[in-house]
Amino acid sequence: MEHFLHYLTLGYLLQGILFTLQITVYGLIGGTIIGVLLATMQLSRFRLLAGISRGYAVIFRGTPLILQLVFVYDALPYIGLKFSAVAAGAIALSLNEAPFISEIIRSGILSINRGQIVAGQALGMIPHVITRKIVFPQAIRTMIPAFGSESVSALKNSSLASFISVQELTLRSTQLASSTFDFFSIFIASGVMYLALTGIITALQLVFERFLDFDFKNNHKIKKIDAILTSLPARQKEKISDADMVSTEASDEILIDIKDLHKSYGKTPVLKGLNLRVKKGQIVALLGPSGSGKSTLLRCINGLDQYDGGSITIGGDLIGKTLAGTFLLEKEAARQRIKNKIGMVFQNFNLFQHINAIENVAMPLIWTYGETTPAAYQHAFGLLKRVGLENRYGALPGQMSGGQQQRVAIARTLATRPQLLLLDEPTSALDPELVGEVLEIIRDLAQVDGLTMIISTHQIRFAEQVADYCVFLDGGVVVEEGAAKVVINQPQNPRTQRFLSLMEQSK
Ligand SMILES: Nc1ncnc2c1ncn2[C@@H]1O[C@H](COP(=O)(O)OP(=O)(O)OP(=O)(O)O)[C@@H](O)[C@H]1O
Numbered sequence: 001m002e003h004f005l006h007y008l009t010l011g012y013l014l015q016g017i018l019f020t021l022q023i024t025v026y027g028l029i030g031g032t033i034i035g036v037l038l039a040t041m042q043l044s045r046f047r048l049l050a051g052i053s054r055g056y057a058v059i060f061r062g063t064p065l066i067l068q069l070v071f072v073y074d075a076l077p078y079i080g081l082k083f084s085a086v087a088a089g090a091i092a093l094s095l096n097e098a099p100f101i102s103e104i105i106r107s108g109i110l111s112i113n114r115g116q117i118v119a120g121q122a123l124g125m126i127p128h129v130i131t132r133k134i135v136f137p138q139a140i141r142t143m144i145p146a147f148g149s150e151s152v153s154a155l156k157n158s159s160l161a162s163f164i165s166v167q168e169l170t171l172r173s174t175q176l177a178s179s180t181f182d183f184f185s186i187f188i189a190s191g192v193m194y195l196a197l198t199g200i201i202t203a204l205q206l207v208f209e210r211f212l213d214f215d216f217k218n219n220h221k222i223k224k225i226d227a228i229l230t231s232l233p234a235r236q237k238e239k240i241s242d243a244d245m246v247s248t249e250a251s252d253e254i255l256i257d258i259k260d261l262h263k264s265y266g267k268t269p270v271l272k273g274l275n276l277r278v279k280k281g282q283i284v285a286l287l288g289p290s291g292s293g294k295s296t297l298l299r300c301i302n303g304l305d306q307y308d309g310g311s312i313t314i315g316g317d318l319i320g321k322t323l324a325g326t327f328l329l330e331k332e333a334a335r336q337r338i339k340n341k342i343g344m345v346f347q348n349f350n351l352f353q354h355i356n357a358i359e360n361v362a363m364p365l366i367w368t369y370g371e372t373t374p375a376a377y378q379h380a381f382g383l384l385k386r387v388g389l390e391n392r393y394g395a396l397p398g399q400m401s402g403g404q405q406q407r408v409a410i411a412r413t414l415a416t417r418p419q420l421l422l423l424d425e426p427t428s429a430l431d432p433e434l435v436g437e438v439l440e441i442i443r444d445l446a447q448v449d450g451l452t453m454i455i456s457t458h459q460i461r462f463a464e465q466v467a468d469y470c471v472f473l474d475g476g477v478v479v480e481e482g483a484a485k486v487v488i489n490q491p492q493n494p495r496t497q498r499f500l501s502l503m504e505q506s507k
Contacts, residue, residue, distance in 0.1 A: 003182055007189035016172035017193055023089045023158040023168060028101075028151055030094025035101030042106060057099035066160050068092040073164040089161035089168075097154055104146045108139035119350035119409075122302055123364045123416060124338040126331045133367055138354045141212045148205030152198045169193060214354050214396055222394040225358060228377045229393075255280040255315060255420065255452050256301065262309035263296055263476075270296050272476035273310070278454065278469075280419075283446045285463035285484055286456040288473035289499055294456040295347075297473070298422045301454070302344050303333040314340045314420065338368070343418030347425045349405040351397040351412070357404075358384060358393035361412045369416065376415075383411035387441050403434030410441055421445070423455040435459070442466065460503050464488045472496045 007013060041053035060068070072095075073088035083091060112135050120130040162171035173190035177183045210216055256278040263271040270293045278284055286294045299305040301312055303320040306327050312319040317340060320328055328336065351360050361380035365371040371379070384390045387407040397405055406426060413421065426442065427435040439462050446453060446466045457463055463470060463484060470487040472480040472495075480493040491497045 003185040016169035019168040026090035027093025031097025034098035038102035039105040085166045108143035115350035122344040253280045260310035263307045284454045285467035292473040341419040343413035344422045349409045
């Protein structure tokens with residue numbers, strides 16, 4: 001025991017820990033830098049870059065670290081690259097860690113539900129903002145446990161640097177044991193030192209996990225949000241934002257003009273020469289069987305999907321393409337959505353999961369529309385009040401019912417003051433008892449604000465009550481359109497008749 005305690009505090013071994021830490025920390029930093037690069041290359045659209053990244057992973061994951069250490073320390077000097085033992089150890093560990101860290105980063109990014117990214121695009125966010133504000137804060141949380149394990153593994157792997165004479169803990173323990181023959185005490189002391197180091201890494205991991213926990217962060221943020229809301233003048237805080245809406249009376253002016261629209265996914269044609277005109281202020285119900293192309297049409301109108309032929313113009317602006325016929329870059333498409341004031345509500349709500357209700361509404365205004373924090377929160381609070389959720393402003397999406405989430409999503413879209421609101425089956429992901437509360441909000445919007453709206457829905461009676469125009473889609477074309485009450489109650493086309501009677505029977 002006495003010997004053990006002696007070795008535990010022996011300067012010679014403690015210095016060995018410093019070398020171990022040096023190699024591990026440099027190896028992890030280098031591995032993270034190269035890992036980010038590899039992950040970016042692998043996620044890129046360019047196949048060559050993705051291929052190079054995969055090739056790197058095959059080589060450096062598929063060969064032992066010890067070989068890489070010896071290669072960097074003993075072989076590279078033959079081509080003029082000579083490193084000290086510690087530098088060679090750190091370089092080899094970086095190269096070895098990089099593909100593992102790259103996979104951690106890649107899986108963190110891929111774990112983010114694509115719907116949130118699409119919602120960010122629909123709110124006019126450019127790719128850089130989506131990455132920084134939506135993807136990264138959520139991905140990092142899922143990466144931490146795997147990164148913790150990888151750090152522990154890197155620390156243990158650093159002992160292999162003893163093969164190239166780095167004076168790290170394992171080498172020093174072995175040297176000491178060979179001269180004193182006190183193998184047992186020395187290796188127990190050395191093991192305890194490794195355990196202490198890995199214990200520190202595990203503790204750091206737990207601290208980061210706690211710090212990045214959505215609930216933990218949210219509890220802290222709510223206090224700040226309370227302070228912002230309290231600082232707003234009561235009169236403004238209570239204001240319902242009707243005046244903020246772009247109010248458009250139904251008129252004869254054409255807002256959306258779609259001509260001969262074609263869109264295929266791979267070899268499957270979905271929209272096959274679709275024509276549609278929507279007037280300013282019109283409420284259009286988009287009906288049609290599942291797979292008829294309703295969501296695809298809405299995504300094309302918002303520039304979220306590229307179309308193959310034909311044209312879509314909104315207020316005279318060609319959507320998704322330049323006049324020369326080339327597709328807009330995502331950045332340009334985002335700018336176009338903001339310019340044309342297009343908002344979109346999705347079937348699966350697509351709220352940003354890491355921020356609470358009021359932040360979901362306010363933050364896009366700050367990130368993308370340049371609003372000040374107080375103005376954005378004031379606007380957001382008014383809209384949450386409008387959808388009946390002012391008391392749930394601090395709730396995270398996971399703490400709300402589907403109906404509440406969809407109401408927040410509607411408030412989030414309204415916050416951008418759209419002139420055109422696209423609603424893609426806004427109630428189809430909801431339990432039947434929650435459908436009513438969302439339909440009520442949409443009904444209110446249609447009556448009060450006079451927005452131009454296109455609602456894809458399977459709620460026929462709702463469509464009849466709310467819409468003034470109805471479009472029936474089948475097989476990727478419009479097969480019937482006209483006044484909503486007429487199309488729904490006296491359909492002329494046999495396909496519309498069959499669909500509506502099936503819908504009536506299934507009620
Ligand atoms: N990203 C995609 N990749 C490949 N095929 C797709 C994609 N999105 C939609 N499709 C296909 O395109 C067709 C039309 O889909 P869309 O979602 O537009 O129909 P919909 O009328 O909105 O249906 P639903 O009422 O069920 O939502 C379907 O056959 C669908 O499988």
